Protein backbone atom coordinates (compact mmCIF):
# COMPACT_ATOMS: atom_id res chain seq x y z
CA UNK A 161 0.00 0.00 0.00
CA UNK A 162 1.93 3.01 -1.16
CA UNK A 163 -0.21 5.15 -3.37
CA UNK A 164 -2.50 7.95 -2.31
CA UNK A 165 -5.47 6.05 -3.78
CA UNK A 166 -4.76 3.12 -1.47
CA UNK A 167 -4.38 5.47 1.46
CA UNK A 168 -7.91 6.79 1.03
CA UNK A 169 -9.25 3.31 1.78
CA UNK A 170 -7.45 3.20 5.13
CA UNK A 171 -9.56 3.46 8.29
CA UNK A 172 -8.62 3.72 11.93
CA UNK A 173 -9.79 1.10 14.43
CA UNK A 174 -12.73 2.85 16.10
CA UNK A 175 -13.20 0.25 18.82
CA UNK A 176 -9.56 0.42 19.86
CA UNK A 177 -9.68 4.24 19.99
CA UNK A 178 -12.88 4.16 22.04
CA UNK A 179 -11.36 1.60 24.43
CA UNK A 180 -8.27 3.77 24.93
CA UNK A 181 -10.48 6.78 25.68
CA UNK A 182 -12.36 4.76 28.30
CA UNK A 183 -9.13 3.32 29.77
CA UNK A 184 -7.56 6.77 30.14
CA UNK A 185 -10.82 8.09 31.62
CA UNK A 186 -10.44 5.60 34.49
CA UNK A 187 -7.48 7.63 35.74
CA UNK A 188 -9.21 10.25 37.86
CA UNK A 189 -12.72 8.93 37.12
CA UNK A 190 -15.50 10.71 39.02
CA UNK A 191 -18.71 9.23 40.38
CA UNK A 192 -20.80 11.11 37.81
CA UNK A 193 -18.93 9.55 34.87
CA UNK A 194 -16.47 12.36 34.28
CA UNK A 195 -12.78 12.84 34.94
CA UNK A 196 -10.84 14.99 37.41
CA UNK A 197 -7.19 14.93 36.40
CA UNK A 198 -5.74 18.33 37.21
CA UNK A 199 -2.52 19.43 35.53
CA UNK A 200 0.68 18.07 37.14
CA UNK A 201 -1.19 16.19 39.87
CA UNK A 202 -0.41 12.59 40.84
CA UNK A 203 -3.33 11.54 38.61
CA UNK A 204 -1.88 13.55 35.73
CA UNK A 205 1.36 11.60 36.25
CA UNK A 206 -0.57 8.32 36.03
CA UNK A 207 -2.34 9.50 32.86
CA UNK A 208 0.99 10.60 31.34
CA UNK A 209 2.61 7.27 32.24
CA UNK A 210 -0.24 5.35 30.64
CA UNK A 211 -0.21 7.31 27.37
CA UNK A 212 3.58 7.18 27.02
CA UNK A 213 3.53 3.41 27.74
CA UNK A 214 1.02 3.01 24.90
CA UNK A 215 3.26 5.12 22.65
CA UNK A 216 6.31 2.97 23.43
CA UNK A 217 4.26 -0.16 22.74
CA UNK A 218 3.49 1.39 19.35
CA UNK A 219 7.24 1.74 18.75
CA UNK A 220 7.42 5.48 19.35
CA UNK A 221 10.26 7.33 21.06
CA UNK A 222 9.35 9.79 23.81
CA UNK A 223 10.96 13.13 24.67
CA UNK A 224 9.92 15.65 27.30
CA UNK A 225 10.74 19.35 27.40
CA UNK A 226 11.34 21.59 30.41
CA UNK A 227 7.69 22.57 30.77
CA UNK A 228 6.64 18.92 30.63
CA UNK A 229 5.28 18.84 27.06
CA UNK A 230 5.63 15.25 25.85
CA UNK A 231 6.47 14.41 22.22
CA UNK A 232 5.94 10.84 21.00
CA UNK A 233 7.61 10.17 17.67
CA UNK A 234 7.17 7.64 14.91
CA UNK A 235 10.16 7.90 12.58
CA UNK A 236 9.80 8.75 8.92
CA UNK A 237 11.85 7.65 5.95
CA UNK A 238 13.47 11.06 5.88
CA UNK A 239 14.44 11.89 9.45
CA UNK A 240 15.70 15.31 8.37
CA UNK A 241 12.14 16.44 7.66
CA UNK A 242 10.27 18.22 10.44
CA UNK A 243 7.52 15.99 11.87
CA UNK A 244 3.86 16.31 11.06
CA UNK A 245 2.47 16.75 14.53
CA UNK A 246 -0.88 16.15 16.15
CA UNK A 247 -2.10 16.09 19.73
CA UNK A 248 -3.83 18.07 22.44
CA UNK A 249 -3.86 17.78 26.23
CA UNK A 250 -4.74 15.18 28.86
CA UNK A 251 -5.27 17.44 31.87
CA UNK A 252 -8.92 18.10 32.69
CA UNK A 253 -11.14 20.52 34.58
CA UNK A 254 -12.10 19.49 38.15
CA UNK A 255 -15.47 18.40 36.77
CA UNK A 256 -14.16 17.50 33.32
CA UNK A 257 -15.16 14.89 30.78
CA UNK A 258 -13.54 11.98 28.98
CA UNK A 259 -13.10 13.65 25.60
CA UNK A 260 -11.85 17.24 25.93
CA UNK A 261 -8.16 17.06 24.98
CA UNK A 262 -7.88 13.34 25.55
CA UNK A 263 -9.59 12.75 22.23
CA UNK A 264 -6.98 14.68 20.26
CA UNK A 265 -4.08 12.83 21.90
CA UNK A 266 -5.59 9.36 21.56
CA UNK A 267 -6.80 9.99 18.00
CA UNK A 268 -3.16 10.78 17.19
CA UNK A 269 -2.03 7.57 18.86
CA UNK A 270 -4.70 5.66 16.92
CA UNK A 271 -3.34 7.12 13.66
CA UNK A 272 0.08 5.66 14.54
CA UNK A 273 -1.38 2.31 15.55
CA UNK A 274 -3.25 2.17 12.24
CA UNK A 275 -0.08 2.90 10.26
CA UNK A 276 1.66 0.14 12.22
CA UNK A 277 -1.18 -2.32 11.47
CA UNK A 278 -0.73 -1.72 7.76
CA UNK A 279 3.05 -1.40 7.74
CA UNK A 280 2.89 2.08 6.24
CA UNK A 281 5.97 4.26 6.28
CA UNK A 282 5.68 7.99 5.93
CA UNK A 283 8.23 10.29 4.38
CA UNK A 284 8.23 12.77 7.28
CA UNK A 285 8.15 11.58 10.90
CA UNK A 286 4.84 11.70 12.73
CA UNK A 287 4.61 13.00 16.26
CA UNK A 288 1.85 12.97 18.84
CA UNK A 289 2.14 15.59 21.57
CA UNK A 290 0.38 16.28 24.82
CA UNK A 291 0.88 19.81 26.04
CA UNK A 292 1.12 20.65 29.75
CA UNK A 293 -1.73 22.39 31.56
CA UNK A 294 -4.05 23.37 28.75
CA UNK A 295 -7.02 23.84 31.07
CA UNK A 296 -5.53 26.47 33.36
CA UNK A 297 -7.66 25.20 36.21
CA UNK A 298 -4.95 24.49 38.77
CA UNK A 299 -2.32 26.86 37.35
CA UNK A 300 -2.85 30.04 35.32
CA UNK A 301 -2.40 30.82 32.44
CA UNK A 302 -4.33 28.38 30.28
CA UNK A 303 -2.54 26.65 27.39
CA UNK A 304 0.65 26.91 29.43
CA UNK A 305 2.78 24.24 27.76
CA UNK A 306 2.01 25.27 24.19
CA UNK A 307 2.27 28.93 25.20
CA UNK A 308 5.82 28.50 26.55
CA UNK A 309 6.66 26.40 23.48
CA UNK A 310 5.50 29.21 21.17
CA UNK A 311 7.23 31.93 23.22
CA UNK A 312 3.97 33.61 24.27
CA UNK A 313 5.44 33.70 27.79
CA UNK A 314 8.67 32.53 29.37
CA UNK A 315 9.53 29.28 31.09
CA UNK A 316 10.33 31.26 34.24
CA UNK A 317 6.87 32.86 34.24
CA UNK A 318 5.24 29.46 33.87
CA UNK A 319 7.45 27.86 36.56
CA UNK A 320 6.50 30.60 39.01
CA UNK A 321 2.73 30.05 38.72
CA UNK A 322 1.30 28.54 41.90
CA UNK A 323 -1.86 26.64 42.79
CA UNK A 324 -4.10 27.52 45.76
CA UNK A 325 -1.82 25.57 48.14
CA UNK A 326 1.27 27.52 47.05
CA UNK A 327 2.82 24.69 45.04
CA UNK A 328 4.59 26.05 41.96
CA UNK A 329 4.50 24.59 38.46
CA UNK A 330 8.19 23.83 38.79
CA UNK A 331 7.71 21.91 42.06
CA UNK A 332 4.73 20.04 40.65
CA UNK A 333 6.66 19.07 37.51
CA UNK A 334 9.57 17.82 39.63
CA UNK A 335 7.25 15.89 41.91
CA UNK A 336 5.68 13.94 39.05
CA UNK A 337 9.01 13.51 37.23
CA UNK A 338 8.09 15.34 34.04
CA UNK A 339 10.76 18.06 33.74
CA UNK A 340 12.58 17.07 30.57
CA UNK A 341 15.86 18.27 29.11
CA UNK A 342 14.62 19.77 25.86
CA UNK A 343 14.33 23.56 25.64
CA UNK A 344 10.68 24.38 24.89
CA UNK A 345 10.26 25.52 21.29
CA UNK A 346 13.49 23.91 20.10
CA UNK A 347 11.55 21.20 18.39
CA UNK A 348 10.71 21.70 14.72
CA UNK A 349 7.14 21.20 13.51
CA UNK A 350 6.30 20.70 9.83
CA UNK A 351 2.55 21.05 10.32
CA UNK A 352 0.13 20.67 13.22
CA UNK A 353 -3.37 19.19 13.30
CA UNK A 354 -5.59 18.88 16.38
CA UNK A 355 -8.78 16.87 16.63
CA UNK A 356 -11.15 18.04 19.37
CA UNK A 357 -14.76 17.87 20.44
CA UNK A 358 -16.52 21.06 19.42
CA UNK A 359 -17.49 22.06 23.00
CA UNK A 360 -20.39 23.96 21.48
CA UNK A 361 -23.78 23.18 19.92
CA UNK A 362 -23.30 24.13 16.25
CA UNK A 363 -22.43 20.75 14.69
CA UNK A 364 -25.07 18.84 16.61
CA UNK A 365 -27.67 21.47 15.77
CA UNK A 366 -26.81 21.17 12.05
CA UNK A 367 -26.51 17.36 12.26
CA UNK A 368 -23.03 17.51 10.73
CA UNK A 369 -20.17 15.11 11.55
CA UNK A 370 -17.01 17.14 10.87
CA UNK A 371 -16.34 20.77 11.68
CA UNK A 372 -13.68 22.24 9.43
CA UNK A 373 -12.23 24.78 11.82
CA UNK A 374 -11.40 28.06 10.11
CA UNK A 375 -9.77 29.64 13.12
CA UNK A 376 -10.13 30.67 16.73
CA UNK A 377 -12.00 33.81 17.69
CA UNK A 378 -10.15 36.90 18.89
CA UNK A 379 -11.09 37.89 22.45
CA UNK A 380 -11.19 41.26 24.25
CA UNK A 381 -11.98 41.47 27.96
CA UNK A 382 -12.91 44.66 29.80
CA UNK A 383 -14.05 45.75 33.24
CA UNK A 384 -16.65 48.49 33.16
CA UNK A 385 -17.59 50.79 36.04
CA UNK A 386 -20.57 53.17 35.98
CA UNK A 387 -20.66 55.64 38.85
CA UNK A 388 -23.88 57.32 39.97
CA UNK A 389 -25.19 58.21 43.39
CA UNK A 390 -27.10 56.18 45.96
CA UNK A 391 -30.43 57.64 46.95
CA UNK A 392 -33.74 56.48 48.39
CA UNK A 393 -35.86 54.64 45.82
CA UNK A 394 -39.07 56.32 47.01
CA UNK A 395 -38.55 60.05 47.59
CA UNK A 396 -36.20 60.58 44.61
CA UNK A 397 -38.14 61.42 41.40
CA UNK A 398 -36.94 59.83 38.17
CA UNK A 399 -35.66 63.11 36.72
CA UNK A 400 -33.40 63.78 39.68
CA UNK A 401 -31.67 60.41 39.93
CA UNK A 402 -28.12 59.39 39.11
CA UNK A 403 -28.95 55.72 38.57
CA UNK A 404 -25.80 53.76 37.69
CA UNK A 405 -27.84 50.65 36.89
CA UNK A 406 -29.90 52.30 34.16
CA UNK A 407 -26.73 53.41 32.34
CA UNK A 408 -25.08 50.01 32.88
CA UNK A 409 -28.15 48.16 31.58
CA UNK A 410 -28.22 50.28 28.40
CA UNK A 411 -24.53 49.62 27.81
CA UNK A 412 -24.99 45.88 28.41
CA UNK A 413 -27.64 45.89 25.68
CA UNK A 414 -25.10 47.43 23.31
CA UNK A 415 -22.57 44.67 24.11
CA UNK A 416 -25.06 42.15 22.76
CA UNK A 417 -26.45 44.34 19.93
CA UNK A 418 -22.97 45.07 18.59
CA UNK A 419 -22.10 41.35 18.52
CA UNK A 420 -25.31 40.66 16.58
CA UNK A 421 -24.47 43.39 14.06
CA UNK A 422 -21.11 41.73 13.36
CA UNK A 423 -22.34 38.16 12.98
CA UNK A 424 -22.26 35.27 12.41
CA UNK A 425 -19.20 34.93 14.62
CA UNK A 426 -19.67 38.02 16.79
CA UNK A 427 -20.07 37.30 20.49
CA UNK A 428 -20.88 39.72 23.30
CA UNK A 429 -21.27 38.62 26.89
CA UNK A 430 -21.76 40.29 30.26
CA UNK A 431 -21.14 37.46 32.70
CA UNK A 432 -20.33 39.23 35.92
CA UNK A 433 -22.19 42.10 37.56
CA UNK A 434 -21.64 43.81 40.90
CA UNK A 435 -24.19 46.34 42.09
CA UNK A 436 -23.43 48.74 44.94
CA UNK A 437 -24.93 48.80 47.49
CA UNK A 438 -27.16 46.01 46.12
CA UNK A 439 -30.17 46.95 48.17
CA UNK A 440 -33.80 46.71 47.06
CA UNK A 441 -34.81 50.27 47.91
CA UNK A 442 -31.60 52.12 47.07
CA UNK A 443 -30.85 53.60 43.64
CA UNK A 444 -27.55 51.94 42.65
CA UNK A 445 -24.57 54.26 43.16
CA UNK A 446 -22.15 52.06 41.28
CA UNK A 447 -22.30 49.10 38.90
CA UNK A 448 -19.25 47.11 37.84
CA UNK A 449 -19.51 44.50 35.13
CA UNK A 450 -17.40 42.42 32.80
CA UNK A 451 -17.47 42.67 29.00
CA UNK A 452 -16.34 39.75 26.82
CA UNK A 453 -16.23 40.48 23.06
CA UNK A 454 -15.22 37.95 20.42
CA UNK A 455 -15.13 37.63 16.67
CA UNK A 456 -13.38 35.76 13.90
CA UNK A 457 -11.04 38.60 12.95
CA UNK A 458 -9.31 41.26 14.99
CA UNK A 459 -10.82 43.92 12.71
CA UNK A 460 -14.35 42.77 13.52
CA UNK A 461 -13.78 42.48 17.24
CA UNK A 462 -12.18 45.96 17.25
CA UNK A 463 -15.34 47.32 15.61
CA UNK A 464 -17.36 45.86 18.47
CA UNK A 465 -14.96 47.45 20.96
CA UNK A 466 -15.29 50.83 19.22
CA UNK A 467 -19.08 50.64 19.21
CA UNK A 468 -19.29 49.71 22.88
CA UNK A 469 -16.92 52.56 23.78
CA UNK A 470 -18.89 55.04 21.65
CA UNK A 471 -22.10 53.96 23.34
CA UNK A 472 -20.49 54.44 26.75
CA UNK A 473 -19.46 57.99 25.83
CA UNK A 474 -22.93 58.79 24.51
CA UNK A 475 -24.62 57.47 27.65
CA UNK A 476 -22.18 59.35 29.84
CA UNK A 477 -22.80 62.60 27.95
CA UNK A 478 -26.58 62.15 28.17
CA UNK A 479 -26.67 61.36 31.89
CA UNK A 480 -23.57 63.02 33.29
CA UNK A 481 -22.56 59.72 34.90
CA UNK A 482 -18.91 58.67 34.47
CA UNK A 483 -18.45 55.36 32.63
CA UNK A 484 -14.96 53.82 32.80
CA UNK A 485 -13.99 50.93 30.54
CA UNK A 486 -10.71 49.25 31.42
CA UNK A 487 -9.01 46.64 29.21
CA UNK A 488 -8.26 43.42 31.11
CA UNK A 489 -6.82 41.15 28.46
CA UNK A 490 -6.72 40.55 24.76
CA UNK A 491 -6.11 37.47 22.64
CA UNK A 492 -5.68 37.92 18.90
CA UNK A 493 -7.85 35.97 16.48
CA UNK A 494 -5.95 33.02 15.03
CA UNK A 495 -7.00 31.95 11.57
CA UNK A 496 -5.71 28.50 10.63
CA UNK A 497 -3.53 27.92 7.58
CA UNK A 498 -5.56 27.80 4.34
CA UNK A 499 -3.74 24.63 3.22
CA UNK A 500 -4.55 22.82 6.48
CA UNK A 501 -8.17 24.02 6.48
CA UNK A 502 -8.57 22.87 2.87
CA UNK A 503 -6.95 19.51 3.67
CA UNK A 504 -9.48 18.85 6.46
CA UNK A 505 -12.42 19.71 4.20
CA UNK A 506 -11.00 17.58 1.37
CA UNK A 507 -10.48 14.57 3.65
CA UNK A 508 -13.99 14.81 5.10
CA UNK A 509 -15.38 15.03 1.58
CA UNK A 510 -13.33 12.07 0.36
CA UNK A 511 -14.47 9.95 3.30
CA UNK A 512 -18.12 10.84 2.73
CA UNK A 513 -18.66 12.65 6.05
CA UNK A 514 -20.97 15.65 6.23
CA UNK A 515 -18.86 18.71 7.03
CA UNK A 516 -19.14 22.45 7.43
CA UNK A 517 -16.88 25.39 8.20
CA UNK A 518 -16.92 26.35 11.89
CA UNK A 519 -14.98 28.69 14.16
CA UNK A 520 -13.70 27.88 17.60
CA UNK A 521 -14.96 30.14 20.35
CA UNK A 522 -12.65 28.47 22.87
CA UNK A 523 -8.87 28.56 22.98
CA UNK A 524 -6.84 25.47 22.06
CA UNK A 525 -3.16 24.48 21.98
CA UNK A 526 -3.45 24.70 18.17
CA UNK A 527 -3.65 28.50 18.57
CA UNK A 528 -0.04 28.60 19.77
CA UNK A 529 1.10 25.83 17.41
CA UNK A 530 -0.29 27.94 14.55
CA UNK A 531 2.27 30.64 15.36
CA UNK A 532 5.05 28.18 14.53
CA UNK A 533 3.76 26.03 11.68
CA UNK A 534 0.80 25.62 9.33
CA UNK A 535 -2.00 24.37 11.60
CA UNK A 536 -5.58 23.19 11.41
CA UNK A 537 -8.25 21.65 13.61
CA UNK A 538 -10.93 19.00 13.20
CA UNK A 539 -14.08 19.27 15.32
CA UNK A 540 -16.58 16.53 16.06
CA UNK A 541 -19.96 17.08 17.75
CA UNK A 542 -20.40 16.53 21.47
CA UNK A 543 -23.72 15.77 23.12
CA UNK A 544 -25.83 18.92 23.62
CA UNK A 545 -22.67 20.92 22.96
CA UNK A 546 -21.66 20.43 26.59
CA UNK A 547 -18.05 20.35 27.77
CA UNK A 548 -16.13 21.16 30.95
CA UNK A 549 -18.77 19.00 32.59
CA UNK A 550 -18.78 15.40 33.80
CA UNK A 551 -21.68 14.60 31.47
CA UNK A 552 -19.60 15.56 28.41
CA UNK A 553 -20.26 12.87 25.80
CA UNK A 554 -19.55 12.04 22.16
CA UNK A 555 -20.81 9.36 19.79
CA UNK A 556 -18.42 6.53 18.84
CA UNK A 557 -19.23 7.10 15.15
CA UNK A 558 -18.19 10.76 15.39
CA UNK A 559 -15.08 9.86 17.39
CA UNK A 560 -14.02 7.46 14.62
CA UNK A 561 -14.89 9.91 11.84
CA UNK A 562 -12.72 12.67 13.28
CA UNK A 563 -9.79 10.26 13.68
CA UNK A 564 -10.21 9.05 10.09
CA UNK A 565 -10.04 12.64 8.87
CA UNK A 566 -6.96 13.13 11.03
CA UNK A 567 -5.36 10.01 9.51
CA UNK A 568 -5.95 11.33 5.99
CA UNK A 569 -4.58 14.81 6.59
CA UNK A 570 -1.56 13.48 8.47
CA UNK A 571 -0.72 11.06 5.64
CA UNK A 572 -1.28 13.67 2.96
CA UNK A 573 1.05 16.05 4.76
CA UNK A 574 3.70 13.53 5.80
CA UNK A 575 3.80 11.87 2.37
CA UNK A 576 3.48 8.18 1.69
CA UNK A 577 4.71 7.87 -1.89
CA UNK A 578 8.02 6.06 -2.24
Ligand SMILES: [Zn+2]
Pocket residue numbers: 248249260261294356
Ligand atom coordinates in the same frame (compact mmCIF):
# COMPACT_ATOMS: atom_id res chain seq x y z
ZN1 LIG B 1 -9.39 20.95 25.25
